[in-house]
Amino acid sequence: MGIKFGCHGYTWQLSYETQSDNLPHIMNVIAAGGFKGLDTQVVMLGRFDNSPQFLKEELHKRGLDLAALTLSLKWTGSEESDEERETADYYINYLKHFPHALLNIVQMPGNNREQLQRRQRDLLRCVNEIGRRAAEQGVVASFHPNSPPGSLFRTGEDYKVMFDGLNSTVIGYTPDAGHIACGGMDVAEVFEQYRPFIRHVHFKDASASHVWESMGEGIIDFPRIVKHLHDTGYNGWIMVEEESAKAVADPDGAMMMNSRYVTESLLPYTK
Numbered sequence: 001m002g003i004k005f006g007c008h009g010y011t012w013q014l015s016y017e018t019q020s021d022n023l024p025h026i027m028n029v030i031a032a033g034g035f036k037g038l039d040t041q042v043v044m045l046g047r048f049d050n051s052p053q054f055l056k057e058e059l060h061k062r063g064l065d066l067a068a069l070t071l072s073l074k075w076t077g078s079e080e081s082d083e084e085r086e087t088a089d090y091y092i093n094y095l096k097h098f099p100h101a102l103l104n105i106v107q108m109p110g111n112n113r114e115q116l117q118r119r120q121r122d123l124l125r126c127v128n129e130i131g132r133r134a135a136e137q138g139v140v141a142s143f144h145p146n147s148p149p150g151s152l153f154r155t156g157e158d159y160k161v162m163f164d165g166l167n168s169t170v171i172g173y174t175p176d177a178g179h180i181a182c183g184g185m186d187v188a189e190v191f192e193q194y195r196p197f198i199r200h201v202h203f204k205d206a207s208a209s210h211v212w213e214s215m216g217e218g219i220i221d222f223p224r225i226v227k228h229l230h231d232t233g234y235n236g237w238i239m240v241e242e243e244s245a246k247a248v249a250d251p252d253g254a255m256m257m258n259s260r261y262v263t264e265s266l267l268p269y270t271k
Helices: 023-032 052-061 082-095 116-136 156-165 177-182 187-193 222-231 245-249 251-270
Strands: 004-008 037-041 065-073 102-107 140-143 201-203 237-240
Touching (some): 004 065, 004 251, 023 052, 116 140, 177 187, 177 201
Parallel strands (some): 004 037, 037 065
């Protein structure tokens, strides 16, 4: 399919109280912006949570695909809790209705990095186990590290541990450009170094002082990244999101502005 651009629903999740069951409207905005797919946190599924067929029909009406579901849990034990395992398995089965969508796995960041090595090992054990079960069901899984201060995989040193521990036969890597930048790394270099692991991509921009920005207004060299992905045969989704103050105040407007940036500044590098 080549590279396709879609939207991640986290831009609207920032206003969860008013947007938690607003997926039809969100899909309308995504389609109007010329995006081709949706990646949403499972907590934003709302009325679609127990009906994958209903979601499939509503996406089809708008000419959209489900690119991914993002599952965020705590995973603080040495293995998954019964509830965590049940939740992951529910969404693995949900995705069997969408053959080309993947399960994007994100740990909810804690408040500290105490006992870091043990907690990193425990998280990788949980992530690899979810990936194994997903692969058995024909679902692709991918791990998305983040960058808040309590994140277990946020720096260059953490990434070395992460890639040593991820079982790449059952789980891929979802680089998030903004989180890489806020972890103090060179974003384009991370994409290039770990390109063989990439299965899914998230784009958002950030300033040099680690403040979220609209795409094209921060420090990230998105054209270089897209060109490298294209030149190395990346055949997947790039999901655009934004967490800036503008996105909190007006998620629809923020995403339409990002749509213009994608069209003008990034799409030419996919041809």
